[in-house]
Amino acid sequence: MMMVSTTELLKEIEAAFPPREMPVHDSLVFHQADCLHCEYAREDLEDIRGKDVTRDVLRWFHNDLGCLSAETTRWMLPYYLKFGLTPEALNDGIETEFLIYNLSVSVENNHDTLQRLSLLNRAQITCFMHFVEWCSNQDHWRAYFPDDLEKAHAFLKSVLDGRTAVPANPASNTASRAGKKIAKT
Numbered sequence: 001m002m003m004v005s006t007t008e009l010l011k012e013i014e015a016a017f018p019p020r021e022m023p024v025h026d027s028l029v030f031h032q033a034d035c036l037h038c039e040y041a042r043e044d045l046e047d048i049r050g051k052d053v054t055r056d057v058l059r060w061f062h063n064d065l066g067c068l069s070a071e072t073t074r075w076m077l078p079y080y081l082k083f084g085l086t087p088e089a090l091n092d093g094i095e096t097e098f099l100i101y102n103l104s105v106s107v108e109n110n111h112d113t114l115q116r117l118s119l120l121n122r123a124q125i126t127c128f129m130h131f132v133e134w135c136s137n138q139d140h141w142r143a144y145f146p147d148d149l150e151k152a153h154a155f156l157k158s159v160l161d162g163r164t165a166v167p168a169n170p171a172s173n174t175a176s177r178a179g180k181k182i183a184k185t
């Protein structure tokens with residue numbers, strides 16, 4: 001694995017994820033209807049609209065990453081990545097832990113995860129993969145869940161290599177339009 005320094009990775013995150021507006025109400029969550037879990041997540045997301053994405057916000061949603069739409073995932077991911085680089089996250093980093101857990105999925109069960117990552121371009125997937133590599137180089141995370149880090153890395157690599165097809169996201173037309181706008185990078 002390539003060794004990325006914390007400073008380099010921070011620069012890479014900032015370059016790969018230019019600031020975005022929070023997605024509109026109808027594009028916030030994964031299940032548009034008939035899912036209470038997603039509906040609660042949507043209400044919680046609306047509560048933070050226009051506010052800073054603080055550590056408290058990241059902690060609040062760490063267990064609801066599966067409820068986020070592809071658009072919200074793209075919007076929120078850089079905040080999780082940047083926080084993950086702080087010493088605070090290495091001491092008490094349940095946010096990073098769940099970010100990795102969400103990726104350590106088997107190939108058979110990855111359809112939803114692929115959809116949530118479907119708006120990330122190659123630079124963003126690469127950046128996410130470098131984050132996982134960075135975590136693998138931290139004693140704390142390497143000792144804590146080496147297998148999950150390895151699975152997460154393999155998963156992102158397979159997305160990047162196109163070995164796993166990324167399905168279109170039928171849940172949201174605005175999502176695919178927004179995706180096309182940034183696809184040129």
Ligand SMILES: [Zn+2]
Nearest residue numbers: 031035037038
């Ligand atoms: Zn749901």
